[in-house]
Amino acid sequence: MPQRARIAAVLGPTNTGKTHYAIERMLGHRTGMIGLPLRLLAREVYDKIVAARGPSVVALITGEERIVPPRAQYWVCTVEAMPEGMGCDFVAIDEIQLCADPERGHVFTDRLLRMRGLHETLFMGSDTMRGPISQLVRGVEFIRRERMSQLGYLGSKKISRMPARSAIVGFSVDNVYAIAELIRRTKGGAAVVMGALSPRTRNAQVELYQNGEVDYLVATDAIGMGLNLDIDHVAFSSLTKFDGRRMRPLQPNELAQIAGRAGRGMRPGTFGTTGDAGQIPDEWVEAITSHSFTPIRKLNWRNPELRFGSIDALAISLEQAPQDEWLTKAREADDLKALKSLGDDGEVQARASNPRSVQLLWDVCRIPDFRGISHAEHAGLLQVIFKHLHERGTIPADFLARQVKRIDRTDGDIDTLSKRLAYIRTWTYVAQRKGWVDDESHWRDATRAVEDALSDALHARLTQRFVDRRTSVLLRRLKQKEALLAEVNDKGEVTVEGEFVGRLEGFRFRQDQGATGQEAKALKQASLQALAPHFHLRADRFYNAPDTEIDFTEQGGLMWGEQAVGKLAKGDDPLKPRVVAFVDDIAGPEVQQKVERRLQHFIDRKIAALFEPLMNLQRDETLTGLARGFAFRMVEALGILPRSLVADEVKQLDQDARGALRKHGLRFGQYTIFMPLLLKPAPTRLRLVLWSLFNDLDTFPEAPPPGLVTVPNMRDVPMQHYTLSGYRPAGERAIRIDMLERLADLLRPQDSRGGFEANADMLSITGMTLEQFADLMQGLGYRAEKGEREKVRTADQVVTETSEPTAEPGEGEPVMDAAREEETTPAAMPDPADEPAPADVISGTESIDDEGFAPVNEDPQPEQVDDNIAETPEEEILPGEAPDAALAGPETEVFYTFVWVGNRNRGGGNRRERDGQKGAPRGKGGKPQGKGGPRKAKGGKPQGGGKAKNYESRPRKEDKIDPDNPFAAALMGLKNKS
Numbered sequence: 001m002p003q004r005a006r007i008a009a010v011l012g013p014t015n016t017g018k019t020h021y022a023i024e025r026m027l028g029h030r031t032g033m034i035g036l037p038l039r040l041l042a043r044e045v046y047d048k049i050v051a052a053r054g055p056s057v058v059a060l061i062t063g064e065e066r067i068v069p070p071r072a073q074y075w076v077c078t079v080e081a082m083p084e085g086m087g088c089d090f091v092a093i094d095e096i097q098l099c100a101d102p103e104r105g106h107v108f109t110d111r112l113l114r115m116r117g118l119h120e121t122l123f124m125g126s127d128t129m130r131g132p133i134s135q136l137v138r139g140v141e142f143i144r145r146e147r148m149s150q151l152g153y154l155g156s157k158k159i160s161r162m163p164a165r166s167a168i169v170g171f172s173v174d175n176v177y178a179i180a181e182l183i184r185r186t187k188g189g190a191a192v193v194m195g196a197l198s199p200r201t202r203n204a205q206v207e208l209y210q211n212g213e214v215d216y217l218v219a220t221d222a223i224g225m226g227l228n229l230d231i232d233h234v235a236f237s238s239l240t241k242f243d244g245r246r247m248r249p250l251q252p253n254e255l256a257q258i259a260g261r262a263g264r265g266m267r268p269g270t271f272g273t274t275g276d277a278g279q280i281p282d283e284w285v286e287a288i289t290s291h292s293f294t295p296i297r298k299l300n301w302r303n304p305e306l307r308f309g310s311i312d313a314l315a316i317s318l319e320q321a322p323q324d325e326w327l328t329k330a331r332e333a334d335d336l337k338a339l340k341s342l343g344d345d346g347e348v349q350a351r352a353s354n355p356r357s358v359q360l361l362w363d364v365c366r367i368p369d370f371r372g373i374s375h376a377e378h379a380g381l382l383q384v385i386f387k388h389l390h391e392r393g394t395i396p397a398d399f400l401a402r403q404v405k406r407i408d409r410t411d412g413d414i415d416t417l418s419k420r421l422a423y424i425r426t427w428t429y430v431a432q433r434k435g436w437v438d439d440e441s442h443w444r445d446a447t448r449a450v451e452d453a454l455s456d457a458l459h460a461r462l463t464q465r466f467v468d469r470r471t472s473v474l475l476r477r478l479k480q481k482e483a484l485l486a487e488v489n490d491k492g493e494v495t496v497e498g499e500f501v502g503r504l505e506g507f508r509f510r511q512d513q514g515a516t517g518q519e520a521k522a523l524k525q526a527s528l529q530a531l532a533p534h535f536h537l538r539a540d541r542f543y544n545a546p547d548t549e550i551d552f553t554e555q556g557g558l559m560w561g562e563q564a565v566g567k568l569a570k571g572d573d574p575l576k577p578r579v580v581a582f583v584d585d586i587a588g589p590e591v592q593q594k595v596e597r598r599l600q601h602f603i604d605r606k607i608a609a610l611f612e613p614l615m616n617l618q619r620d621e622t623l624t625g626l627a628r629g630f631a632f633r634m635v636e637a638l639g640i641l642p643r644s645l646v647a648d649e650v651k652q653l654d655q656d657a658r659g660a661l662r663k664h665g666l667r668f669g670q671y672t673i674f675m676p677l678l679l680k681p682a683p684t685r686l687r688l689v690l691w692s693l694f695n696d697l698d699t700f701p702e703a704p705p706p707g708l709v710t711v712p713n714m715r716d717v718p719m720q721h722y723t724l725s726g727y728r729p730a731g732e733r734a735i736r737i738d739m740l741e742r743l744a745d746l747l748r749p750q751d752s753r754g755g756f757e758a759n760a761d762m763l764s765i766t767g768m769t770l771e772q773f774a775d776l777m778q779g780l781g782y783r784a785e786k787g788e789r790e791k792v793r794t795a796d797q798v799v800t801e802t803s804e805p806t807a808e809p810g811e812g813e814p815v816m817d818a819a820r821e822e823e824t825t826p827a828a829m830p831d832p833a834d835e836p837a838p839a840d841v842i843s844g845t846e847s848i849d850d851e852g853f854a855p856v857n858e859d860p861q862p863e864q865v866d867d868n869i870a871e872t873p874e875e876e877i878l879p880g881e882a883p884d885a886a887l888a889g890p891e892t893e894v895f896y897t898f899v900w901v902g903n904r905n906r907g908g909g910n911r912r913e914r915d916g917q918k919g920a921p922r923g924k925g926g927k928p929q930g931k932g933g934p935r936k937a938k939g940g941k942p943q944g945g946g947k948a949k950n951y952e953s954r955p956r957k958e959d960k961i962d963p964d965n966p967f968a969a970a971l972m973g974l975k976n977k978s
Contacts, residue, residue: 014260
């Protein structure tokens, strides 16, 4: 070495420009080499020197990267990767205080003791290294550099109050991710920097922070090693860290190394804590701000003079103790652990039988454990690599290709991509070793390409998860105090500065929920400013929209397509509801009034169209006296009245009054008085809404699905809800009132005193099985007596018999026969206006119109009526199979006999009082019930629940016949004949 060779130690706190000084000194020499503590920092310095001198003269050597141009003059390396024997004019080692690091310290100590430049050598680091350097390096020159800016302590702050341009430091991956997620929610996002990231990912994340897209950086203590960032404040989320073996408290000099990254150039910086870290002790704060720390007394050292005679000899040489008092033997590193582990394997011992193979084994053991799975897993991988290198001299291309292909995937989340990056780093390291692979340039490019692809994918995932681009962009523009540009597209989506901020739903702006605080207020203000002219354009389009684009919901809402634009409100009359428009105040009163007028026009026309028969009834001036009063009752009830509520009024109506009412489509049924046209699905749906509005209900009852003959009878549903829906509860089901009246027509000729059986027409109308029909009849006031009898059938009858349906009404609606449905559904019946009104029967109540049913559902469901016969054979006989008379015994069939006992139905009788319906229950024709008690069924138990009041559906024999009835003479003649 020339006599004039200079050795200098440039010591001082952070932000003193030591690394910048070393770069300038190196570029003043013809050749030079600088060793840096991190791959990330090496890439940063490499880029700076390339910018100054061009890529043709700058080399980069790290464990996973090797860029060596033919005319390389300046070598930028990680400390571990610095090649020896280069003979460079200049050599520099950065962060020399890492000689005391328990994991990597022995490498830095080795460079301190043995690495020299031909003309100049620089050691840059903390002033705590002055003592060891002065004792171990002869002729060293010390250069003290002072910090260019002040460093102050701010104490503990919540993350929500963290100032902009802050770095929050965590000491584990989970901690870093948790902090970044919290900042995303409160501050718009954060960049993430960790030592495990590839340079490409790290640089992309740093760029997010440096260009101001995010104002916060969440990092591990990797930022303490010379990374140059524009940080104003550093906050520690913890004052302890895991050092690879145990949790230990951070020392003041370690905190100072990281906190010193706050403040760049002459700009002052601050540091503090956040979260559960607590306060930094006052004496530590004083030491950090004054840059005075306990001097380092011991440097970690490992013997550089290795003996490769055998595995044991190599291990012994690595464990040799130092002789100098300033040096201490380094703890057992990962490479020595791997050597000992592989040395215990018999096959490895056999292969490592000479110095060359032992040195090869040592080179393999020095592959870093990037994956960090377990020591055993890492040792197993090293054994495979050593075996290939020992047998063939290189790693087989097909083996390496399989390993790389397994990793070459960019799908998955952050953790998955991070693991793949760690895996590819192993093979990137292997590809960089000279002579380990056949086609070095190919595999270096291939592994680098996979790492770059994974790095880009990881950057994208980190940004997607931890950066809300919309919030960050808007906050940046707000800081610049510029007017925000807002737009609305044809779908109602509102964007501010190109970022989605909300949606225009009808005439109300729905802001996206991601923004909070000041940002949310600014967003709303900017959005509404852009929406002001759009409201008027949309109001004009809505006002001219056809009624087919507007509809009401079953809860009284008013919709324009898929958007809510208003709601119905209670008016002075059930058929005259008011409307309330949903319009933002920013739209102005003109838009508000235009929307309200259009909605009022819609609902008025909808009521007029669907309730036309009712409106005609209300406006008919020819109706007088009792007829007019009854018409008022029908309008008030919205077209459906249980007969028991108006029995007296019906009795008082003469034939002329009834005829006048029938002209409006009014039907006087045995159980209900109704207008069949109003039983259609659309009027029924609207009737429930109007009635609910007028009665101030919070939740409106919903109409049953259209086309159902029966629906379940739910005990908690009020009786009036069924009536308004067009159904009458009876037993476990509620039957549609028009079908109930048709059933009453079939029941009237039957002998209800002596008992009768159900026929196929009755079952077909209701769509029920015999057992279900029996329950229905009991709900209507009949006693159902079950019996069995022998049934005689021919083989043909057995073959053609239809089996009983399996679906129960409670589990699914009965299956309908399509042909019979066509005959029996109301949709197939002629309009009542085309038929003459039938006369009243002599019993005191009008006969049910045989042909007066209007369609209830324009598109009836093919599942409502069941015409299967009620008998169920005890044994199933397959089609085409004749019964074996010799083997089969007599077959039986189940039948029910129905006897009238009074109205004790489980579906409605008890609910009359509960629903507040006035008036005592009345019998047929509105007459009060008799005083007789309920009949008893088998076993002596009363049917229908004890002392419930009853009314009969047929006149008693002793009842007198009304002499004013036009059919009195005919009926008297029949009676005399009998």
